[in-house]
Amino acid sequence: MAVADVVIKQEAVDAVDLEERVVQLCKENPKGITDQLISQDLPNIPPQQRVTAINRLLSMGRIELLKSGAQLLYRYKDAQAAAKTKGFDLQEKLVYQIIEEAGNKGIWIRDIRFKSNIQMTQLNKILKNLESKKLIKAVKSVAASKKKVYMLFNLEPDITVTGGAWYSDQDFESEFVEVLNQQCYKFLQQKTALAEKMNVDPLAKRNASYSSSQDVSKYISQLGISKVELSEGDIETILNTLVFDGKAEMTLVADSGSSPTEQKKLFRALVPLMPSTGLMRVPCGVCPVSDRCRDGGPISPSKCVYMKDWLSEL
Amino acid sequence: MSVQQKRLASLILKEHYGEVVEKVGCYLVAKGPRPLRDIIRETKLSRELVQKSLCCLIQHHFVSYEVNKKNVSLYNAWISNILLRARAPRYIYCAKCLFGYSGELIVDEILQHGSVEMSKVVTKVMSHLTEENIDFDESEVKSTFADLVMSHFLQRVRTETADNTSTEDDMYSLPPGLTFQGQGVKRKRSIDDDGHPTKRQKTEAKFHQEFIDEAIVSAVIKKVDKFAGDIVKAMLQLNELNRDPLSPTTQAVSLHEISQNLTIIPKMENAQVTQYLSLLSDEKENFVSKTGERGGGMYCINMQKCIDALCQNTVESVVQERFGSRCFRIFRLLLLKKHMEQKQIGELAMISSKDAKEFLYKLFAERFIAMQEIPRTSDYAPSRTFYLFSVELPQLSRMLIEKSYQALGNLMARRQTEVQENRRLVEKEERLEATINSLKAQHGEDTSAEAIEELRELIIPAEREQLKKLKLSLAKLEQSEIQVDETIFILSQYIAGN
Numbered sequence: 001m002a003v004a005d006v007v008i009k010q011e012a013v014d015a016v017d018l019e020e021r022v023v024q025l026c027k028e029n030p031k032g033i034t035d036q037l038i039s040q041d042l043p044n045i046p047p048q049q050r051v052t053a054i055n056r057l058l059s060m061g062r063i064e065l066l067k068s069g070a071q072l073l074y075r076y077k078d079a080q081a082a083a084k085t086k087g088f089d090l091q092e093k094l095v096y097q098i099i100e101e102a103g104n105k106g107i108w109i110r111d112i113r114f115k116s117n118i119q120m121t122q123l124n125k126i127l128k129n130l131e132s133k134k135l136i137k138a139v140k141s142v143a144a145s146k147k148k149v150y151m152l153f154n155l156e157p158d159i160t161v162t163g164g165a166w167y168s169d170q171d172f173e174s175e176f177v178e179v180l181n182q183q184c185y186k187f188l189q190q191k192t193a194l195a196e197k198m199n200v201d202p203l204a205k206r207n208a209s210y211s212s213s214q215d216v217s218k219y220i221s222q223l224g225i226s227k228v229e230l231s232e233g234d235i236e237t238i239l240n241t242l243v244f245d246g247k248a249e250m251t252l253v254a255d256s257g258s259s260p261t262e263q264k265k266l267f268r269a270l271v272p273l274m275p276s277t278g279l280m281r282v283p284c285g286v287c288p289v290s291d292r293c294r295d296g297g298p299i300s301p302s303k304c305v306y307m308k309d310w311l312s313e314l
Numbered sequence: 315m316s317v318q319q320k321r322l323a324s325l326i327l328k329e330h331y332g333e334v335v336e337k338v339g340c341y342l343v344a345k346g347p348r349p350l351r352d353i354i355r356e357t358k359l360s361r362e363l364v365q366k367s368l369c370c371l372i373q374h375h376f377v378s379y380e381v382n383k384k385n386v387s388l389y390n391a392w393i394s395n396i397l398l399r400a401r402a403p404r405y406i407y408c409a410k411c412l413f414g415y416s417g418e419l420i421v422d423e424i425l426q427h428g429s430v431e432m433s434k435v436v437t438k439v440m441s442h443l444t445e446e447n448i449d450f451d452e453s454e455v456k457s458t459f460a461d462l463v464m465s466h467f468l469q470r471v472r473t474e475t476a477d478n479t480s481t482e483d484d485m486y487s488l489p490p491g492l493t494f495q496g497q498g499v500k501r502k503r504s505i506d507d508d509g510h511p512t513k514r515q516k517t518e519a520k521f522h523q524e525f526i527d528e529a530i531v532s533a534v535i536k537k538v539d540k541f542a543g544d545i546v547k548a549m550l551q552l553n554e555l556n557r558d559p560l561s562p563t564t565q566a567v568s569l570h571e572i573s574q575n576l577t578i579i580p581k582m583e584n585a586q587v588t589q590y591l592s593l594l595s596d597e598k599e600n601f602v603s604k605t606g607e608r609g610g611g612m613y614c615i616n617m618q619k620c621i622d623a624l625c626q627n628t629v630e631s632v633v634q635e636r637f638g639s640r641c642f643r644i645f646r647l648l649l650l651k652k653h654m655e656q657k658q659i660g661e662l663a664m665i666s667s668k669d670a671k672e673f674l675y676k677l678f679a680e681r682f683i684a685m686q687e688i689p690r691t692s693d694y695a696p697s698r699t700f701y702l703f704s705v706e707l708p709q710l711s712r713m714l715i716e717k718s719y720q721a722l723g724n725l726m727a728r729r730q731t732e733v734q735e736n737r738r739l740v741e742k743e744e745r746l747e748a749t750i751n752s753l754k755a756q757h758g759e760d761t762s763a764e765a766i767e768e769l770r771e772l773i774i775p776a777e778r779e780q781l782k783k784l785k786l787s788l789a790k791l792e793q794s795e796i797q798v799d800e801t802i803f804i805l806s807q808y809i810a811g812n
Contacts, residue, residue, distance in 0.1 A: 160740065172666030182665075202541070203589045241664045244647045245639065249598060273533040277628045277804070278797030279714070280635035284721035293724065295321070300729035301724035311787045 018045060018053045023076060026063050032073035091118055095126050099150050100135050102160045106139055106149030166234075179225060180238045186248050187211070187219050188269035210251065210266040214240055239267050246270065284312045318719040320344065323396040325726045330399060331370060334359060338367040342391035344379060348384045358383055374399075374428030400722060401799050403792075404523050409467065414526075416450060416458045419443070424468065432459060455743060466520045515644060523557065526807060530620045533627075534594070534601060541582060544591045546601065550576040562618035562811075568609030584610065599623045618811055625711055625808035628801060632714060633682060641673045645705065648683060655701040672702060681713060708812045715805040722798045729791040736784050739777055746772060 008146065025033050025041055038050060057063045059099065066073040088096065098105055098115050113123055130136045138148045139157045151157065166173055188211060195208035217235040222228065242248035249270050252263045279285045283306035284293075293299045302305065323343055327336040337357050342348060345356075356366050368389060371377035373605045376396050379389045384793045403423050410418035416637040419439045424430055443450045462468045477548050535543035549572055582590075591613055594602040600619050606612040627651070634642040643663045648654060652663075660670035667804050677683045731741065750766055773781070 005553045033756070161710075166664065174666055174669065177664045200539070201589055202593055203585060206593055219687065237662075237664060240662065241643060244650065244663060246646055248640075271536055273536050273623065273627045274529075276635055277631045277801045278633055278794070279718045279721055279800070281797055281803040282721055282725060282794045283797075284717070284724050285632065286636050290717065290720065295727060301727040304728065305730055306722070309723075311790060 003088065018042065019047060019057055022053060022057060022074070023062060024077035026074055027164065030076070032066055032068070032075035033070055034073060038074075041199075075301065091116070091122065092126050092130065095123065096130060099130075100152055102149075102151060104151060104155040106141070106151040106157065108147060108149055112150065131234065176226075177241070178228075179233075180220065181245075183220060183223060183225065183239055184216055184235070184238050185242055187216055188242070188248055188267060192269045206268075210268045213265055213267065216267070236265065239265075242267070283307050315721070316716055318723060319393055319397060322400070322719050322723040323393050325723055325730070326396055326399050328781055329375075329726065329730070331367075331374075331572060334363050335367040335370055338364055339371055339376060339391060339396065342371075342389055343396070347380075347388040347390040349388055353389065370428075376602065390521070397719075400795065401803070403566055404525070404799065405794055408521055409462070412465075412778050413458050413461060415448070416455050417462060420455070420459055420468070435459065443683070484640070522803070522807070523554075523679060524623065525803060526617075526624075529624055529804065530601070530615070533620070533624060537597065537601075538590070538593060541586075542594055544576055545572060545587060545590050546594070546615065548572050548577070549602070551575060554730050562616060563603070564615045564617060566605040566612040566614040568612070569611045570609055572613070585587070609704060621804075621811055624804050626707065628804050629707065629710055633677075636680075637673070637676065637682075641677055644670065644673050645677060645682065648705045649707075651702045653686065655700060659703065678690055678703070679715055682710060684709070708809065711805045711808050715809065716796055718802045718805065722795055722802065725791050725795050725798065729788060729795075732784060732787055732791070738779065739781055739784070742777075743773060743781060746770070 017314060021042060027037060028259055029037075035050075039047070041043075042050070055141070057074075058065060062077060063074050064077050065076055076078050076151050095112060095118070101107075109123070109127070112118075112127075113120060114121070117124070123145075127136070127138075132137065134153050136150050137153050138150055141147045141149050166177060191211050192209040195205050198205055198208055200208075213232055214235045216239060217230065217232045220230060220235060239248065239250070243250050248267050249272060251266050251268075253264060282302065284290055287293070287306060289299050293304070294300065297303065320343055324336055324340045327339045331339075337359065341353060341357050345352075350361075350364065350368070354361050355591060357364065359367075367499075371391070372379065374395075375392070377389050377391050379387050381387050383761070401696050405425065406418055406422050407420035408720045413420075416439060419442055420435055423438050436452065436459065439455050440450070440452055443455075483582070527547070529791075530550070531543050531547045534546045537581050549567055550562065552567045552571055552575060557564060569584065569587060569591070570592075573582070573584055576582060576587075588611065589639055591602060591604070591611070593690060594606055595613070600616055601623070602613055602615055604611060605614050630642065630646065633645045637645075642661075644659055644665070647659060652660075655669060656674060657667070659665075659674060660667045663670065665673065674683070678685060682705070684706045686702045686704065687694070688702060689695070690698045690700070700711060753765065753769075
């Protein structure tokens with residue numbers, strides 16, 4: 001009996017050892033290992049024993065089974081993740097894995113369905129379940145207002161999903177941008193006015209009217225109009241809108257501080273070159289129906305109501 | 315030549331030369347070169363009337379004639395010359411600014427006649443001046459006239475025979491003997507001499523050059539300051555007479571020449587002028603550029619770039635006024651970055667994608683921006699196609715000049731209706747004034763104020779009010795016509811250069 005005991009014990013130890021050895025192998029190859037690799041590594045273990053060991057590991061959730069082409073792969077699953085998915089059924093596990101892969105960009109429900117091949121009702125149930133366990137969360141994407149993407153609960157959504165500082169709850173904050181735009185313009189104007197007053201030669205005057213994006217960003221943060229922290233890059237995008245508005249111009253200078261290739265962006269306020277053109281000072285310039293205006297027609301200059309109002313403005 | 319241009323030409327002819335001339339002029343504009351016989355038959359006017367109107371049109375250089383192989387005279391109308399008639403107030407004002415009251419009268423006189431002898435102009439101007447009790451010597455008027463010719467604002471009418479032999483100098487030569495007594499020498503405004511397309515290079519659009527210079531100087535003053543404006547003005551004046559209209563830049567002038575010609579007080583130091591010049595050449599628009607180091611530095615003005623910038627500003631101003639500042643941002647963005655996709659536009663302009671879409675399509679629907687499809691597959695499936703938006707400035711300015719012609723025509727038409735509607739009232743007032751004047755003439759200064767007052771009362775207060783309103787409206791319409799013409803001017807300068 002003692003001999004038999006020893007043999008059984010031996011076997012048990014062997015089984016534990018074997019499991020540890022397989023886990024070890026999996027850890028060394030994070031991409032996963034094949035059955036063949038295991039049998040090469042442990043040549044004197046009968047297949048029977050190997051199968052039981054792997055089955056045990058799989059049921060304990062320490063390794064997972066993947067399919068790559070025609071081959072089966074075993075991969076190590078770290079203990080924490082394993083703990084999270086503990087007690088999940090197979091489908092839940094699968095959905096969790098798919099969401100995990102998507103990272104902080106998130107994944108759309110339709111894509112989950114295609115990847116997992118689970119029915120919509122079933123999938124909804126699983127997602128709800130996972131959400132209630134605070135393992136995943138749904139984030140609304142700014143790209144399409146009705147599109148919800150799922151990602152792991154502890155992840156910070158990517159900037160493409162949230163839209164950055166300019167979005168709050170997927171809505172673009174046009175008012176916020178407008179206010180910042182006006183404040184930046186005001187700052188540049190003040191700077192120009194200050195430079196105008198200086199009694200120096202024209203070049204120095206021009207140079208004094210420029211301000212860097214750092215200056216503007218400092219001014220804006222001191223104003224305290226923004227609840228969110230605005231980076232210099234954010235301020236630069238605002239300043240760029242001023243350039244597109246024709247209210248400012250941008251120039252590049254070599255930055256003395258850092259490396260010689262580094263360039264600094266300078267901005268200065270501009271005034272329009274010309275007053276509004278003659279055409280726009282008459283009603284015809286803004287007339288919405290000018291294409292249909294004909295002498296003697298239903299819309300004609302002699303009967304024009306816009307012109308009548310304009311003439312009575314005197 | 316478009317529908318709007320034709321309409322405007324007809325309105326101009328009708329207003330200044332009457333209905334008969336209008337009929338003949340419009341017929342020629344519509345049909346191209348025609349012999350006299352055809353004109354008579356199709357306009358159903360008498361031979362005499364047609365001949366007289368043709369004479370008037372030729373006198374104003376609106377119509378030219380040539381004899382074809384079959385020895386038939388063909389009459390051809392030049393619509394561009396007719397359209398320039400709308401700019402007459404600006405020419406007169408320009409002459410007034412540069413040459414004073416006598417200059418104004420001379421140009422006005424010549425504009426009224428199209429082409430006329432110098433002696434006649436001088437006599438007319440003199441009689442006008444004495445009528446207004448302004449003391450003016452005849453030789454002063456003559457010297458103003460000579461000045462106008464010397465600075466190429468006026469030029470000689472080319473005679474048919476001396477066509478090919480006449481040099482540019484001949485065009486601006488004064489009557490022989492320098493006594494200014496040229497008999498039978500016809501002169502006319504230089505700008506009107508568009509003549510035959512083959513001879514065009516010889517004409518000097520002096521007034522237009524003056525207007526463009528003015529616009530450039532005012533733009534520079536806005537952009538930098540009045541000192542820089544003065545420098546540019548001096549540069550433009552330095553090559554006023556020998557400018558090549560086809561060259562994109564003016565002839566280079568040296569720093570010394572510029573600083574000698576500055577008018578602003580206090581005089582600037584050379585160093586300061588250099589600084590301003592380098593500032594101007596550093597500008598994004600590149601109004602001024604340096605061409606060499608000779609004579610303290612040679613500088614020239616990039617006329618083409620100036621005109622481009624002015625035109626771009628005009629177009630931008632239209633977009634801003636018509637569509638508001640956010641559309642304007644999108645428009646400028648496209649001007650700066652050329653071709654862009656809808657998504658990029660929204661991101662860069664910081665406009666939410668929904669609004670950006672709306673603004674973009676509004677601009678597109680009104681044809682202010684163009685779209686280019688770039689399919690990724692050959693089936694042009696919308697989902698696999700890039701849609702790139704861009705601004706086509708030459709095309710857009712053509713569209714806007716059309717709109718401006720339409721607006722100008724509308725203003726003129728409206729003015730004519732206003733006059734028409736109040737004709738009875740206007741005539742009544744005119745009759746009344748005439749009676750009062752004749753009363754005054756009969757009785758001298760001692761006409762009883764009572765009688766005049768009594769006559770004046772014939773116009774009741776309501777009518778008086780209406781007359782006042784009418785006069786204000788007419789003035790407003792006329793002023794706007796001149797303003798719209800300014801837009802047309804800038805756009806046409808740009809179109810001519812492209």
